[in-house]
Amino acid sequence: MTLLATISTAAVASYALLSSVHKSAQALYALRTDASLTSYDLVDTAALPSVDVIVPCFNEDPRTLAACLKSLASQDYPGRLQVYVVDDGSANVAAVAPVHGSYAYDPRFTVILLPSNVGKRKAQIAAIRRSFGDLVLNVDSDTEIASDVVSKLVRKMQDPAVGAAMGQLVASNRNDSWLTRLIDMEYWLACNEERAAQTRFGAVMCCCGPCAMYRRSALLLVLDQYETQFFRGKPSDFGEDRHLTILMLKAGFRTEYVPDAIAATVVPDRLLPYLRQQLRWARSTYRDTLLGLHLLPGLDRYLTLDVLGQNLGPLLLAISSIAALALALTGTVPWWTGLTIVAMTMIRCSVAALRAGELRFIGFSLHTPINIFLLLPMKVYALCTLSNSDWLSRKVAQSSDVDGSNASIEDVTTGSSLHQASETPGSIRGAGLSRAPSQLIASDGIAAEAD
Numbered sequence: 001m002t003l004l005a006t007i008s009t010a011a012v013a014s015y016a017l018l019s020s021v022h023k024s025a026q027a028l029y030a031l032r033t034d035a036s037l038t039s040y041d042l043v044d045t046a047a048l049p050s051v052d053v054i055v056p057c058f059n060e061d062p063r064t065l066a067a068c069l070k071s072l073a074s075q076d077y078p079g080r081l082q083v084y085v086v087d088d089g090s091a092n093v094a095a096v097a098p099v100h101g102s103y104a105y106d107p108r109f110t111v112i113l114l115p116s117n118v119g120k121r122k123a124q125i126a127a128i129r130r131s132f133g134d135l136v137l138n139v140d141s142d143t144e145i146a147s148d149v150v151s152k153l154v155r156k157m158q159d160p161a162v163g164a165a166m167g168q169l170v171a172s173n174r175n176d177s178w179l180t181r182l183i184d185m186e187y188w189l190a191c192n193e194e195r196a197a198q199t200r201f202g203a204v205m206c207c208c209g210p211c212a213m214y215r216r217s218a219l220l221l222v223l224d225q226y227e228t229q230f231f232r233g234k235p236s237d238f239g240e241d242r243h244l245t246i247l248m249l250k251a252g253f254r255t256e257y258v259p260d261a262i263a264a265t266v267v268p269d270r271l272l273p274y275l276r277q278q279l280r281w282a283r284s285t286y287r288d289t290l291l292g293l294h295l296l297p298g299l300d301r302y303l304t305l306d307v308l309g310q311n312l313g314p315l316l317l318a319i320s321s322i323a324a325l326a327l328a329l330t331g332t333v334p335w336w337t338g339l340t341i342v343a344m345t346m347i348r349c350s351v352a353a354l355r356a357g358e359l360r361f362i363g364f365s366l367h368t369p370i371n372i373f374l375l376l377p378m379k380v381y382a383l384c385t386l387s388n389s390d391w392l393s394r395k396v397a398q399s400s401d402v403d404g405s406n407a408s409i410e411d412v413t414t415g416s417s418l419h420q421a422s423e424t425p426g427s428i429r430g431a432g433l434s435r436a437p438s439q440l441i442a443s444d445g446i447a448a449e450a451d
Helices: 003-029 062-073 093-101 120-130 149-156 178-201 216-227 240-250 271-298 301-329 335-356 359-384
Strands: 051-057 081-087 109-113 135-139 143-145 162-171 211-215 254-265 439-441 447-449
Touching: 003 178, 003 301, 003 335, 051 062, 051 120, 051 149, 062 081, 062 093, 062 143, 081 093, 081 120, 109 120, 120 216, 120 240, 135 149, 135 216, 149 162, 149 211, 149 254, 162 178, 162 216, 162 240, 178 254, 178 271, 178 301, 178 335, 178 359, 211 216, 211 240, 211 254, 216 240, 240 254, 240 271, 271 301, 271 359, 301 335, 301 359, 335 359
Parallel strands: 051 081, 051 135, 081 109, 109 439, 162 254
Antiparallel strands: 135 211, 143 254, 162 211, 439 447
């Protein structure tokens, strides 16, 4: 056996062993356990915690933003709910102005206009420091949440030990392309395998940005660290969701996953934007994995296995793949490496299809060549360029059509739409709303009434 063959065989065998142990433990711990949560009809609604929803937006498509705000206006939460829309110096602020205006007479909505782009993290903090709710829900401007999301996340936050909780993510544009279908399945696996297993130990390692709730008292403890994150002497302006989650764990709070709190977010429908997004996420993962390593001894041993599986596993797969390609160039067929990777892929996809009850997950096997030939080299590049903090994806949305949105949330259990098609974006559900104007906070920080 040649040196290349030995390296390829040893690496793929180690990958298969580590992946088998990791994924088996993950699948076991991800099995759902339903906890009993207090129903709102059994408690005094006046005693419910107040919730501030923060929506930072930058150059967002008006239709997408309208769909997001419509879903927030439709929440069934009986407690106090305030929504802060933070426009982060968008170039298309005139295009989204009608969307802001459609909520001018909803007292729950406040629009904050920042004079220049300061980044998502500082836009969030601008609203956090202006608000006062017991709980803070971060929602991305390209995300719609089901009408019961706030209620379900608040129920999870009734435990004072919980500092943060996230909902389940799905792709709102799943049917747009083959890539969006793969990403939707990728999100399901990330939520219902990875996060579902981590939540058994109260240590979800990343409460994803599109829909994550935080306890304000816990948030204030780490807010300065969150705002002033540096890496190698440079400000770190992305990966805010993972970093904030790690800070919550460092502060001694639990972080949880709520699978029934469904949030539908827009995902990249073309390969290049997807790779740019993954590059940014990979850099964030590496940075905050290093930051959180010292937490592992105080957590369950499964979390150490999880970190090894997510970081060492891809490295072993990359080594085996490179050695196998080198063998193929010499005319030798690396059958053992190829057979092992195919077998591991089909087992994982079959288990996912069985757990989700959907045969489409067999098609997730198509993600393996993308992972090997594109994502693994990109992760190596991310590791070599950790100091780079470019977002890589900021563009101006040109659309000014706010008459509707293609995106809608479907209940993952029943498949029925959670939004009435007859309703126009910006409409407010529920009778008896005050006609007092909402607030528009101008760039100078002075509150002004919206027209």
